[in-house]
Amino acid sequence: MALTLKLNGETHTVDAEPGTPLLWVIRDELKLTGTKFGCGVASCGACTVHLNGEPVRSCQTYIEDVEDAEITTIEAVGDDKIGAAVQQAWVELDVVQCGYCQSGQVMSAVGLLSENPKPSAQEIDDYMHGNACRCATYQRIRAGIQRASDILEG
Amino acid sequence: MTINTSRRGFLKTAAAAGAVLLVGARTDGALAAASTETAQFNPFVKIDADGTVTAIVKHFEKGQGPATGLPTLIAEEIGLRMDQIEYEFAPSNPQVYNNLLFGPFQGTGGSTAMANSWLQYRQAGAAAREMLINAAAQSWGVDASGIVIEEGIVKAGDKSAPIAEFVAAASQMEPPAEPRLKEPSEFRLIGNDAVRRKDSPIKGNGQAKYAMDVHLPNQMVAMIKRPESRGGIATGFDDGASKAIKGYINAAVLPNKAGVAVYAENTWAAIQARDALEVEWDMSGAETRDSDQIKAEIMAALDAEPAYNVNKADAAAVSATIDGADKVVEKTFYFPLLAHAPMEPLNCTIEQTSDGSIVLHDGAQMPTGPHMAYQQIFQLPPEKIQIKTMLAGGSFGRRATPDADYQVEAALAFVVTDRSRPVKLVWTREDDIRSGYYRPAFGHKVRVGLNADGTIAGWQHQVAGQSIMKGTPFEAFSVHDGIDHSSVEGIGDSPYTIPDMAVGLTDTPKATSVLWWRSVGHTHTAYAMETMMDLVAEAAGRDPIEFRLAHLADSSDPDQARKAAVLKLAAEKAGWGNAPAGRSQGIAVHKSFGSYAAEVVEISGDPEIGIKIEKITCAVDCGIAVNPDVVRAQMEGGIGYGIGHAMRDQITLTGGAVDQSNFPDYEPLRIGDIAAIDVHIVPSAEAPTGVGEPGTPPSAPALANAINALSGVHVAEHPMVENGVSFV
Numbered sequence: 001m002a003l004t005l006k007l008n009g010e011t012h013t014v015d016a017e018p019g020t021p022l023l024w025v026i027r028d029e030l031k032l033t034g035t036k037f038g039c040g041v042a043s044c045g046a047c048t049v050h051l052n053g054e055p056v057r058s059c060q061t062y063i064e065d066v067e068d069a070e071i072t073t074i075e076a077v078g079d080d081k082i083g084a085a086v087q088q089a090w091v092e093l094d095v096v097q098c099g100y101c102q103s104g105q106v107m108s109a110v111g112l113l114s115e116n117p118k119p120s121a122q123e124i125d126d127y128m129h130g131n132a133c134r135c136a137t138y139q140r141i142r143a144g145i146q147r148a149s150d151i152l153e154g
Numbered sequence: 155m156t157i158n159t160s161r162r163g164f165l166k167t168a169a170a171a172g173a174v175l176l177v178g179a180r181t182d183g184a185l186a187a188a189s190t191e192t193a194q195f196n197p198f199v200k201i202d203a204d205g206t207v208t209a210i211v212k213h214f215e216k217g218q219g220p221a222t223g224l225p226t227l228i229a230e231e232i233g234l235r236m237d238q239i240e241y242e243f244a245p246s247n248p249q250v251y252n253n254l255l256f257g258p259f260q261g262t263g264g265s266t267a268m269a270n271s272w273l274q275y276r277q278a279g280a281a282a283r284e285m286l287i288n289a290a291a292q293s294w295g296v297d298a299s300g301i302v303i304e305e306g307i308v309k310a311g312d313k314s315a316p317i318a319e320f321v322a323a324a325s326q327m328e329p330p331a332e333p334r335l336k337e338p339s340e341f342r343l344i345g346n347d348a349v350r351r352k353d354s355p356i357k358g359n360g361q362a363k364y365a366m367d368v369h370l371p372n373q374m375v376a377m378i379k380r381p382e383s384r385g386g387i388a389t390g391f392d393d394g395a396s397k398a399i400k401g402y403i404n405a406a407v408l409p410n411k412a413g414v415a416v417y418a419e420n421t422w423a424a425i426q427a428r429d430a431l432e433v434e435w436d437m438s439g440a441e442t443r444d445s446d447q448i449k450a451e452i453m454a455a456l457d458a459e460p461a462y463n464v465n466k467a468d469a470a471a472v473s474a475t476i477d478g479a480d481k482v483v484e485k486t487f488y489f490p491l492l493a494h495a496p497m498e499p500l501n502c503t504i505e506q507t508s509d510g511s512i513v514l515h516d517g518a519q520m521p522t523g524p525h526m527a528y529q530q531i532f533q534l535p536p537e538k539i540q541i542k543t544m545l546a547g548g549s550f551g552r553r554a555t556p557d558a559d560y561q562v563e564a565a566l567a568f569v570v571t572d573r574s575r576p577v578k579l580v581w582t583r584e585d586d587i588r589s590g591y592y593r594p595a596f597g598h599k600v601r602v603g604l605n606a607d608g609t610i611a612g613w614q615h616q617v618a619g620q621s622i623m624k625g626t627p628f629e630a631f632s633v634h635d636g637i638d639h640s641s642v643e644g645i646g647d648s649p650y651t652i653p654d655m656a657v658g659l660t661d662t663p664k665a666t667s668v669l670w671w672r673s674v675g676h677t678h679t680a681y682a683m684e685t686m687m688d689l690v691a692e693a694a695g696r697d698p699i700e701f702r703l704a705h706l707a708d709s710s711d712p713d714q715a716r717k718a719a720v721l722k723l724a725a726e727k728a729g730w731g732n733a734p735a736g737r738s739q740g741i742a743v744h745k746s747f748g749s750y751a752a753e754v755v756e757i758s759g760d761p762e763i764g765i766k767i768e769k770i771t772c773a774v775d776c777g778i779a780v781n782p783d784v785v786r787a788q789m790e791g792g793i794g795y796g797i798g799h800a801m802r803d804q805i806t807l808t809g810g811a812v813d814q815s816n817f818p819d820y821e822p823l824r825i826g827d828i829a830a831i832d833v834h835i836v837p838s839a840e841a842p843t844g845v846g847e848p849g850t851p852p853s854a855p856a857l858a859n860a861i862n863a864l865s866g867v868h869v870a871e872h873p874m875v876e877n878g879v880s881f882v
Contacts, residue, residue: 020422024421027421028369033369034359036366036497036547037366038497039816040583041816043816043817097218097787097788098498099358099545100364106359132497134497134550134795135791135794135795136798138827139790139828
């Protein structure tokens, strides 16, 4: 069935059955491959996107539930100043290793800084708990969020 | 580990149009005119007419840093800034892009990428520099000795020009046979902490392309329905329910009957259609054992006469020495099966081009594996098979199967189609966790005798587990006189002074498919060695570091000296012995892949209520640290990988079927598990050695030693959470 999605500021009409995870529409239909498939059960966070600015796991978000939402993916999150600050911090600190989880890490980090501009280490650990990184880049993720917070503070 | 590149010549080629300078090492060691030798040409550095320099990277990038490290070597030798060099991954060609440590085999593993590229890539860069300088000398009429290249600018006195001006002329020159390598005092990039990863920007903004991101026109997605237990055979299927899934195309039993391939227009349709498929299995040859049985076999082997006397010691004499010692410490260890679980589930895409060639798009760790397998499967000569190496979302060993398992599976799923559409094979996380190729389960039984003066009198060490290397093409490298060195590495060859040591090994029957897993045998040998060292030090009433140093006292032995040095540095940086109230520390040190790593884990809490890992301090000696921040990152990651699995993870089997399936029951390390890691690099003038793996071996024993120091609980089996320790 045809569905209309508002994604990264543009309107897309996609052909997808109800029950289809948003992840696969983004990746396979819209060919935006920055959003990653890691587990399919909302346990790793690699597929994190924003729904009206809130991080969600797109592998467990169904297409029929997001028709009226503003969806943002990693490809567009840098257009916003928080996203740009996080991406700048990620490069400054060389947070990434294999990088496969990092789109999701960045999307969650932006979500955290949007609601808490100056998170403590404990608040970062609590918020980012669901974003797994098998390369274990965690302490750079923590430092990256703190660096982005400093960048935003100016 | 010796890398001899002295007999390697250099050659270059000049493309007729758009002068391009290519420089690389020849495989036969002789120089020849490029115009007739292009087929043998082996470029590591390419310079376009506009001066764009590209490093051809022969090692794949799974996060460990070669896409930064290898360009660093070339940029250093030519005289470039890091933003003046690009990189691309080498095509599959085991003769020209071989790993010098693997023979005629192209691949990444054993933490060798920098060790075997160090001289090769610097020589290629140095040869390019000398050719550009010689071209400038001719053009300017000045002596080459007065010309330098700095930040991409060729300079002599008041003359200067970008390298682009000399690419055409340089491409017509004979390459130098032995280009001069820069002295360490001339290094601007090697060892420079300010050098950033080349792949950071694209990995933080979603632009990085992994094999999972391949979308070829008209491609199908294939998923494989596999039996519950390894060894089951598909005898037929009913796809009636799959046909109701929109996007389902069809299904076919794989030629080897190991599963049924389900084809669909997209990934979600493939997932659903595979779930809906009913398959008839012949399970008569399938694995039926429980992991408890596998463990019992290993433990029984430890109590029997070992099949192999690893270090040719007189085991009876060693045993007698221990029996007669002042004190004896004895311990038995068990380490379970472990999955690698790289973040990017395994996948690859195959297409057939109009000339009948096969193209594989893959995060290929060992391109020679699928390259050879595909020659057989497709009955094609090597030049008709191309492998396009993509970025890889982690591996930890999993992408480097000697039998090219997933690439072969993709090929089998492709050959049963009419080949008109590309096939993208996608694994789910469940496929990844359940489909074998595990770190084998191992048991150790260790008996150590102490002299009255608190030194080690004798050490008897039995190991039992499934061999990784036997029956693979790597057997010749690792197995000698029946002994698979990867089962016992890090025990008998430990740098410690242990006067009377006997190491025995028994291979246990094949339980499942097994594979190297980040640091291979050191994953378990370092744990047994280093927790025993603590227990023995405790029995001797000595400080763990002082006790180790006493067994590393020969300063004329570089192995002992370097191991002692990292131990002292880690102790100093961690504030050994001065932990805040309520905290305890544990240390472990281990040599692997030519590098030395010592780690101090500092914890608080209580094993019953929950332990918190407050801080980990690491000291590493990996020779020259080409990219120090990449080295630190690899230590941080290696520590996390070792700690996370030791804390929580295991693969178990019930009736041959794997019990775990996804991250909820194979729980990864999470951000809150380790509060801080602090890495210190020992300054060195030695050639670079490994960094991808050496951070892992000391991490779990250092944690165990901290737990023992805190509570007197010695954890001898993994995972720790199943053996008396909880974490917060």
